Amino acid sequence: MNKLNILKTIRFAGILFFMISMFIFIFVVSYSSFYVTEDIIRESVTEEHHLAAILPMAEQVTGKTYDSKREIISDLTGIMEKADEGLSNDEKMWSYSQGVYRMNIMKKSVTGFLPGNEFLFLWQTIIAGCIAALMFILPGYWLRRPGIDNDGVYHRSVSNRGWIGITLGFMLVAFYIFIYWYPEYIVNWIILVDPISMAISGNPASQWFLYGVLYTLAILVMGVRMLIRYRHSNYHLVRTGSVMFFQLGFAFLLPEILVALNKPYYDFKDLWPLNYDFFYGWQIDQFLQSGSLGMFMLLSGIGLSLVGVPVLTYFYGKRWYCSWVCGCGGLAETLGDPFRHLSDKTLKAWKAERWIVHGVLVLVVVMTLATLINYFSGYQLLGNLTQQLQQWYGFFIGAAFAGVIGVGFYPWMGSRVWCRFGCPLAAYLGLVQRFKSRFRITTNGGQCISCGNCSTYCEMGIDVRWYAQRGQNIIRSSCVGCGICASVCPRGVLRLENGPEEGRFNEPAAFDLSEDKVKVNF
Amino acid sequence: MTGFNVLGMRLRQAVCENWILDGVSVTSALEHLGEAVFDPELFSKHENAIVTAWNEANPAQRITLKKKRGLYGVFQFLNLQKA
Ligand code: SF4
Ligand code: SF4
Numbered sequence: 044m045n046k047l048n049i050l051k052t053i054r055f056a057g058i059l060f061f062m063i064s065m066f067i068f069i070f071v072v073s074y075s076s077f078y079v080t081e082d083i084i085r086e087s088v089t090e091e092h093h094l095a096a097i098l099p100m101a102e103q104v105t106g107k108t109y110d111s112k113r114e115i116i117s118d119l120t121g122i123m124e125k126a127d128e129g130l131s132n133d134e135k136m137w138s139y140s141q142g143v144y145r146m147n148i149m150k151k152s153v154t155g156f157l158p159g160n161e162f163l164f165l166w167q168t169i170i171a172g173c174i175a176a177l178m179f180i181l182p183g184y185w186l187r188r189p190g191i192d193n194d195g196v197y198h199r200s201v202s203n204r205g206w207i208g209i210t211l212g213f214m215l216v217a218f219y220i221f222i223y224w225y226p227e228y229i230v231n232w233i234i235l236v237d238p239i240s241m242a243i244s245g246n247p248a249s250q251w252f253l254y255g256v257l258y259t260l261a262i263l264v265m266g267v268r269m270l271i272r273y274r275h276s277n278y279h280l281v282r283t284g285s286v287m288f289f290q291l292g293f294a295f296l297l298p299e300i301l302v303a304l305n306k307p308y309y310d311f312k313d314l315w316p317l318n319y320d321f322f323y324g325w326q327i328d329q330f331l332q333s334g335s336l337g338m339f340m341l342l343s344g345i346g347l348s349l350v351g352v353p354v355l356t357y358f359y360g361k362r363w364y365c366s367w368v369c370g371c372g373g374l375a376e377t378l379g380d381p382f383r384h385l386s387d388k389t390l391k392a393w394k395a396e397r398w399i400v401h402g403v404l405v406l407v408v409v410m411t412l413a414t415l416i417n418y419f420s421g422y423q424l425l426g427n428l429t430q431q432l433q434q435w436y437g438f439f440i441g442a443a444f445a446g447v448i449g450v451g452f453y454p455w456m457g458s459r460v461w462c463r464f465g466c467p468l469a470a471y472l473g474l475v476q477r478f479k480s481r482f483r484i485t486t487n488g489g490q491c492i493s494c495g496n497c498s499t500y501c502e503m504g505i506d507v508r509w510y511a512q513r514g515q516n517i518i519r520s521s522c523v524g525c526g527i528c529a530s531v532c533p534r535g536v537l538r539l540e541n542g543p544e545e546g547r548f549n550e551p552a553a554f555d556l557s558e559d560k561v562k563v564n565f
Numbered sequence: 566m567t568g569f570n571v572l573g574m575r576l577r578q579a580v581c582e583n584w585i586l587d588g589v590s591v592t593s594a595l596e597h598l599g600e601a602v603f604d605p606e607l608f609s610k611h612e613n614a615i616v617t618a619w620n621e622a623n624p625a626q627r628i629t630l631k632k633k634r635g636l637y638g639v640f641q642f643l644n645l646q647k648a
Binding site: 276277278281485487488489490526529530535538539540541542543545546 | 575577578579582603604605606607608609636637639640643
């Protein structure tokens with residue numbers, strides 16, 4: 044067998060192994076058999092008075108085997124609701140603690156093949172899946188030559204809204220719905236990552252830890268794909284390395300380490316207004332109660348949001364955040380890369396985008412101001428109005444828009460649905476980029492041949508060609524500076540630049556033709 | 566200076582055009598090559614290698630690369646030409 048065939052065989056085996064581990068992964072989560080004991084309840088319900096309220100009813104759930112998740116969930120919810128009825132408002136578990144207890148009870152009462160074999164199944168599903176994905180990705184280094192090669196993206200089912208793509212989309216949507224609203228149904232997956240969580244922070248895993256693990260692995264594994272695919276371009280190598288670093292270090296490890304040290308869970312680079320609960324009362328209290336480190340978190344968060352963002356965006360454009368640092372951007376630039384051409388380039392989409400994204404920005408500013416006013420007035424002024432605002436925002440924007448639609452719709456609407464239509468921080472960065480920044484994409488005179496590659500592969504749906512044909516610089520609030528338009532251009536027409544503001548909005552140049560020459564008006 | 570063959574490098578059209586219009590010499594264009602570079606950010610720079618190669622081939626007409634003046638210099642140069 045020659046080298047080429049060996050590489051192709053490895054790729055094929057990679058697909059096969061990936062399918063197998065996906066299959067086992069889904070099998071693991073669908074298996075349900077639970078056996079609750081009183082000891083489990085004692086271990087799981089950490090507050091004494093909650094335990095005291097629950098224990099008298101424990102018999103209703105202990106001592107029998109449950110074969111359906113729905114039944115055990117409804118029984119556990121039943122006794123906790125009952126217990127809450129007997130408690131005063133200050134003592135109640137409310138749905139938050141109920142959820143935590145329910146999850147912990149279920150984790151400990153799983154029976155069957157899983158207990159004792161967690162490592163085996165972690166290996167067979169998540170780890171084997173990553174290895175299989177890398178078996179598919181790494182041979183690309185020898186199979187593809189350096190440079191842009193987008194052959195066939197519109198012929199592959201996964202990247203052209205074919206059945207594979209749509210199936211993938213449905214699976215992502217389902218995954219997000221479970222993570223946000225029905226975490227008990229995927230309790231078996233959370234058990235798999237328990238050992239990792241215990242090793243890092245000493246706490247049992249929650250659904251958010253599972254989410255963090257999978258999210259980070261997606262960025263790392265697909266980041267390797269990016270690094271191979273764009274290895275001819277230092278720009279893409281450095282920025283991909285940057286998002287991988289920030290996701291692994293700042294978004295995943297550092298907050299867990301902080302928790303292990305008994306400090307608040309905090310991601311230093313997750314800035315308000317994307318991090319919409321930064322100014323929530325409980326969050327501010329938590330900062331204020333955590334000594335000098337908490338103070339540093341509070342001040343660095345405020346400073347970065349209010350000073351860092353405008354200053355850095357003035358010098359480098361919004362790309363310093365959106366395609367170098369941000370977690371959502373990181374996922375879009377790695378996992379989302381195969382879908383980037385699916386973004387909508389129509390004028391209608393642009394108009395909708397401006398209304399929606401700035402609407403979310405207004406919403407988050409109003410909500411934050413109301414929260415702060417309420418906080419400093421001791422909740423006298425607005426009562427629980429802010430709490431309701433927060434709940435609505437968390438549900439519709441924080442979960443449904445950013446998560447379910449933002450990632451679930453990758454295979455349908457491209458990789459930046461959330462960044463383009465929903466992210467309030469992107470809107471804020473965009474306003475700075477549009478009106479007060481040194482960043483622009485320079486169009487090199489009249490070199491454009493109107494091939495349209497730039498517009499096709501712009502994940503933000505910017506019709507780059509429209510500008511390039513006219514010889515006009517591209518200055519758009521939505522541009523995240525990913526640099527792909529410049530890379531895919533066969534004529535090298537486009538260049539991302541930070542230059543003096545003067546002359547940034549140039550006159551369209553390329554159309555100025557005369558008898559004897561092409562005149563370029565700068 | 567009558568035309569360019571940039572062998573896959575990217576050069577800024579406006580700068581090159583002005584050089585042609587002004588009829589600058591090859592040596593002066595090479596010395597100021599940094600102003601015309603249009604390769605993407607973070608890419609390796611070739612000006613030094615080109616100037617070294619020129620000097621090896623033309624020992625009689627040795628040139629030195631003028632320090633790249635950055636984008637600001639480029640715009641100044643172009644505005645100067647327009648005025
Ligand atoms: S215009 Fe270019 S750099 Fe900006 S988002 Fe689109 S492809 Fe990326
Ligand atoms: S990719 Fe380059 S040549 Fe093609 S339309 Fe865009 S700017 Fe023009």
